[in-house]
Amino acid sequence: MTFLAELQALLGADHVLTGADTDSYTLDWRGRYRGRALAVARPDSADAVAAVVRLCGRHGVPLVPQGGNTGLCGGATPADDGKAVLLSLARMNRVRAIDTDNDTITVEAGCILQAVQQAAEQAGRLFPLSLAAEGSCTIGGNLATNAGGTQVLRYGNTRDLTLGLEVVTPDGEVWHGLRGLRKDNTGYDLRDLYIGSEGTLGIITAATLKLFPLPVARCTALLAVPDVESAVQLLGRARQGFGAALTGFELMAGNCLQAVVRLFPQQRLPFSDESARSPWFALLELSDSESEAHARERFETVLGEAIEAGLASDAAIAENITQSKALWHLRESIPLAEAELGKSIKHDVSVPISRIADFVRTTNALLQERFPGIGHVIFGHLGDGNLHYNVTRAPGQEEAALLALQPQVYGVVHDSVHAHGGSISAEHGVGQLKIDELPRYKDPIELALMRRIKKALDPAGIMNPGKVVRA
Amino acid sequence: MTFLAELQALLGADHVLTGADTDSYTLDWRGRYRGRALAVARPDSADAVAAVVRLCGRHGVPLVPQGGNTGLCGGATPADDGKAVLLSLARMNRVRAIDTDNDTITVEAGCILQAVQQAAEQAGRLFPLSLAAEGSCTIGGNLATNAGGTQVLRYGNTRDLTLGLEVVTPDGEVWHGLRGLRKDNTGYDLRDLYIGSEGTLGIITAATLKLFPLPVARCTALLAVPDVESAVQLLGRARQGFGAALTGFELMAGNCLQAVVRLFPQQRLPFSDESARSPWFALLELSDSESEAHARERFETVLGEAIEAGLASDAAIAENITQSKALWHLRESIPLAEAELGKSIKHDVSVPISRIADFVRTTNALLQERFPGIGHVIFGHLGDGNLHYNVTRAPGQEEAALLALQPQVYGVVHDSVHAHGGSISAEHGVGQLKIDELPRYKDPIELALMRRIKKALDPAGIMNPGKVVRA
Numbered sequence: 001m002t003f004l005a006e007l008q009a010l011l012g013a014d015h016v017l018t019g020a021d022t023d024s025y026t027l028d029w030r031g032r033y034r035g036r037a038l039a040v041a042r043p044d045s046a047d048a049v050a051a052v053v054r055l056c057g058r059h060g061v062p063l064v065p066q067g068g069n070t071g072l073c074g075g076a077t078p079a080d081d082g083k084a085v086l087l088s089l090a091r092m093n094r095v096r097a098i099d100t101d102n103d104t105i106t107v108e109a110g111c112i113l114q115a116v117q118q119a120a121e122q123a124g125r126l127f128p129l130s131l132a133a134e135g136s137c138t139i140g141g142n143l144a145t146n147a148g149g150t151q152v153l154r155y156g157n158t159r160d161l162t163l164g165l166e167v168v169t170p171d172g173e174v175w176h177g178l179r180g181l182r183k184d185n186t187g188y189d190l191r192d193l194y195i196g197s198e199g200t201l202g203i204i205t206a207a208t209l210k211l212f213p214l215p216v217a218r219c220t221a222l223l224a225v226p227d228v229e230s231a232v233q234l235l236g237r238a239r240q241g242f243g244a245a246l247t248g249f250e251l252m253a254g255n256c257l258q259a260v261v262r263l264f265p266q267q268r269l270p271f272s273d274e275s276a277r278s279p280w281f282a283l284l285e286l287s288d289s290e291s292e293a294h295a296r297e298r299f300e301t302v303l304g305e306a307i308e309a310g311l312a313s314d315a316a317i318a319e320n321i322t323q324s325k326a327l328w329h330l331r332e333s334i335p336l337a338e339a340e341l342g343k344s345i346k347h348d349v350s351v352p353i354s355r356i357a358d359f360v361r362t363t364n365a366l367l368q369e370r371f372p373g374i375g376h377v378i379f380g381h382l383g384d385g386n387l388h389y390n391v392t393r394a395p396g397q398e399e400a401a402l403l404a405l406q407p408q409v410y411g412v413v414h415d416s417v418h419a420h421g422g423s424i425s426a427e428h429g430v431g432q433l434k435i436d437e438l439p440r441y442k443d444p445i446e447l448a449l450m451r452r453i454k455k456a457l458d459p460a461g462i463m464n465p466g467k468v469v470r471a
Numbered sequence: 472m473t474f475l476a477e478l479q480a481l482l483g484a485d486h487v488l489t490g491a492d493t494d495s496y497t498l499d500w501r502g503r504y505r506g507r508a509l510a511v512a513r514p515d516s517a518d519a520v521a522a523v524v525r526l527c528g529r530h531g532v533p534l535v536p537q538g539g540n541t542g543l544c545g546g547a548t549p550a551d552d553g554k555a556v557l558l559s560l561a562r563m564n565r566v567r568a569i570d571t572d573n574d575t576i577t578v579e580a581g582c583i584l585q586a587v588q589q590a591a592e593q594a595g596r597l598f599p600l601s602l603a604a605e606g607s608c609t610i611g612g613n614l615a616t617n618a619g620g621t622q623v624l625r626y627g628n629t630r631d632l633t634l635g636l637e638v639v640t641p642d643g644e645v646w647h648g649l650r651g652l653r654k655d656n657t658g659y660d661l662r663d664l665y666i667g668s669e670g671t672l673g674i675i676t677a678a679t680l681k682l683f684p685l686p687v688a689r690c691t692a693l694l695a696v697p698d699v700e701s702a703v704q705l706l707g708r709a710r711q712g713f714g715a716a717l718t719g720f721e722l723m724a725g726n727c728l729q730a731v732v733r734l735f736p737q738q739r740l741p742f743s744d745e746s747a748r749s750p751w752f753a754l755l756e757l758s759d760s761e762s763e764a765h766a767r768e769r770f771e772t773v774l775g776e777a778i779e780a781g782l783a784s785d786a787a788i789a790e791n792i793t794q795s796k797a798l799w800h801l802r803e804s805i806p807l808a809e810a811e812l813g814k815s816i817k818h819d820v821s822v823p824i825s826r827i828a829d830f831v832r833t834t835n836a837l838l839q840e841r842f843p844g845i846g847h848v849i850f851g852h853l854g855d856g857n858l859h860y861n862v863t864r865a866p867g868q869e870e871a872a873l874l875a876l877q878p879q880v881y882g883v884v885h886d887s888v889h890a891h892g893g894s895i896s897a898e899h900g901v902g903q904l905k906i907d908e909l910p911r912y913k914d915p916i917e918l919a920l921m922r923r924i925k926k927a928l929d930p931a932g933i934m935n936p937g938k939v940v941r942a
Contacts, residue, residue, distance in 0.1 A: 101703055101707060102823040169916065175914060181821045181856060182623065182855040183628060183856065183857045183897035183898050185897065186894050186896045186905070187901060187918075187921050187939060188668055188672075188921045188939075189617075189664055189667055192630075192663035193663070193664055196656055212710075213710050214711075240760070243715065244715030245760070289712060289713060352570065352572075353572055354570050384653040386653070421650065421651065423652050423655035425655070425656045427656055428656065429656045430657060430658060445646040446646050446658070446661060449659075452927045453664075453927060454659075455927065456923045456924060457923060469658060469659075
């Protein structure tokens with residue numbers, strides 16, 4: 001039998017796609033990476049995944065796992081040599097168990113993130129991972145890339161939300177590690193080694209995740225802030241004043257929200273004209289276990305003191321859930337407004353929170369020096385030190401002229417991130433986009449350790465080659 | 472030069488101990504493990520540690536790292552063949568940096584945990600790791616064993632408190648990974664691989680740790696609870712009602728606290744005689760970002776509802792910090808009371824919280840069947856599913872007779888833990904105590920992956936041999 005016939009015999013012909021049927025899998029959603037695949041395999045169980053991996057191992061065929069295909073770094077797109085099998089986890093989409101007394105949910109890798117959130121909510125619990133792609137990304141992809149999002153300040157990244165994993169190893173064996181334990185010190189932390197390894201060490205097929213109580217109320221406030229230094233001080237006060245009730249702290253440059261309300265006239269800033277021209281804004285969210293009134297009262301107390309201290313010039317506290325959502329909607333519309341303004345050069349970076357202000361000032365100046373007139377759209381999760389630092393056209397500059405500068409702009413921004421003790425990939429991962437940037441910034445000892453682990457666990461190099469680290 | 476002369480040349484003769492000077496290092500603090508060492512090396516920098524590791528590598532001499540020597544599983548005690556160098560991190564005890572805007576502290580491995588807590592507090596911050604040995608254990612040991620303690624419910628284990636590490640690899644190189652970043656997705660999670668690896672993959676020499684706001688108030692309540700099921704329901708209500716303000720939830724069998732007040736008459740239970748005879752007690756702690764009055768009011772609301780629902784028969788809410796401390800002191804006196812009652816067979820186990828009640832009932836019955844009349848002292852961190860399930864003498868039984876049963880008792884309890892989806896080492900690690908128990912309970916695939924990683928990172932097998940996993 002040929003390889004393809006064997007694959008079809010394993011999964012059934014319906015679940016092995018070839019030719020044009022693979023096209024939607026081998027192009028990433030932004031259309032930046034176009035690969036080719038020998039076939040798309042769609043197994044529906046860990047055992048079937050393991051059988052596919054063993055078959056590929058025998059034939060030396062590389063495997064590229066894929067969830068919702070919403071990644072930003074090409075991690076789920078195969079090379080264009082057409083030699084790999086793309087392994088889609090989409091059919092593994094069952095919620096296997098919810099345990100409300102243990103506050104855990106066990107789900108398969110192909111579950112859409114929103115379905116996990118909804119299953120938790122139906123059981124009266126919160127699964128707090130939340131990000132823009134939640135309607136189409138899968139929890140398997142979130143695990144593979146250790147996805148972040150808007151609730152990390154309080155609940156952590158995907159890693160912090162995970163207790164146990166089921167993984168198919170590069171040998172095609174199933175590691176049954178779906179433990180629902182909050183304390184377990186019986187050996188090496190393989191769970192966290194797999195989380196964030198982007199399918200290069202094995203394939204995560206299921207996970208046991210932490211659930212939390214549903215907050216009784218959520219309340220949001222938008223503040224006009226004079227500068228990044230003040231935003232950092234405001235964050236410190238908010239952490240002190242609200243404790244773990246502070247579940248969101250987003251920073252946005254004034255021009256982001258000003259573009260949103262210019263381009264989408266049904267949205268507005270809840271401020272006077274003067275405050276609406278603020279150079280920076282901060283969006284704060286409280287999740288309260290008492291009441292909406294209590295959350296608002298806490299906001300009034302702590303934000304009142306912050307305004308008195310000069311850390312903010314104005315604050316709008318949502319009066320109800322509709323107003324809270326409207327404030328979040330301003331924040332969430334930034335990427336849409338960006339897209340309206342034309343292509344930009346995007347960076348997903350983090351630096352220590354204490355160095356963010358200096359990072360922004362220094363990097364802006366370096367870019368102006370090299371590329372006079374160039375623009376910025378800067379926003380992000382200040383509570384995590386994570387900025388989306390995006391570079392836009394100078395007045396009158398053609399889109400193509402900007403994009404031609406991408407390698408140099410990357411160089412300036414990433415060198416500056418590195419000089420500020422930061423990371424060139426905060427929450428999106430490495431994929432193929434940054435694999436050759438890593439050696440420039442990563443401690444060579446660390447990179448050598450990564451290579452040793454890759455070689456130890458995947459000696460044949462069949463797991464998602466060309467991603468994260470070159471063997 | 473001989474090996475010892477080379478070692479002395481590296482560190483200075485004062486910092487290489489031999490003969491009887493090594494005795495206090497090669498006996499664990501409980502006197503359960505007696506090893507021997509070629510020498511005790513006391514380097515004072517990561518570079519010096521690296522030089523010692525390279526020297527040992529050249530001579531094929533094994534290394535056993537040691538912090539405060541407070542472990543419970545013999546992880547820091549060398550074998551008795553006297554071939555290993557014991558590497559004490561005690562001199563590496565500097566606080567390297569505190570960054571209040573980033574809420575991080577960078578400390579060397581030899582820092583006493585209490586010194587880390589104090590340095591944080593002096594900077595107006597909380598470092599929440601807290602456990603019985605905090606006055607003498609080191610943060611390096613906490614990292615090596617992923618220590619737990621009493622605040623895990625809210626703040627997580629040592630792993631969850633760590634952002635970056637500095638590690639000396641088995642090749643004697645220094646990995647400079649002291650990042651203070653809350654989001655960093657640039658490759659494999661080596662940090663968490665080293666945390667909890669008990670010195671078998673390298674030596675952690677420093678760490679960058681998370682800090683938190685100091686709570687404005689802490690308040691404690693003690694509840695008389697009819698059974699474990701009710702305690703689990705009470706935990707659910709407390710999580711819902713208090714959110715992240717709930718920083719402690721301890722469960723104690725009635726006989727634990729009854730022994731404490733019998734043996735230490737200056738302590739008392741704040742209850743009527745009837746409530747003081749309760750079969751179970753729960754200790755809850757709130758950390759409040761508003762005020763003590765607010766914490767008490769929250770306690771009154773939520774615990775009042777719990778009593779109405781029949782989940783507790785009585786509750787005592789501390790009126791002030793002195794009373795809060797007195798309640799914690801009851802809990803902390805259990806191990807002392809245990810010691811007064813004679814030696815016991817101890818287990819540090821965890822199971823999913825939803826299965827704790829069944830685990831306790833089943834395991835008690837199994838033990839009674841096998842060893843009629845045998846006693847239990849059961850307490851632990853219910854919020855983490857972590858029980859210290861200790862087995863005590865039957866009436867009239869000699870201590871020696873009980874201890875002779877240890878292997879069989881271990882077998883019964885650990886088999887039951889395993890049957891309930893639990894872990895045979897929740898927070899103490901593996902060390903030499905449980906290395907040969909692991910293969911009985913661990914998925915063989917997982918154990919094989921651990922061995923591959925050990926071999927890849929420490930091919931010569933010189934790092935803390937005989938601990939965690941046999942190569």
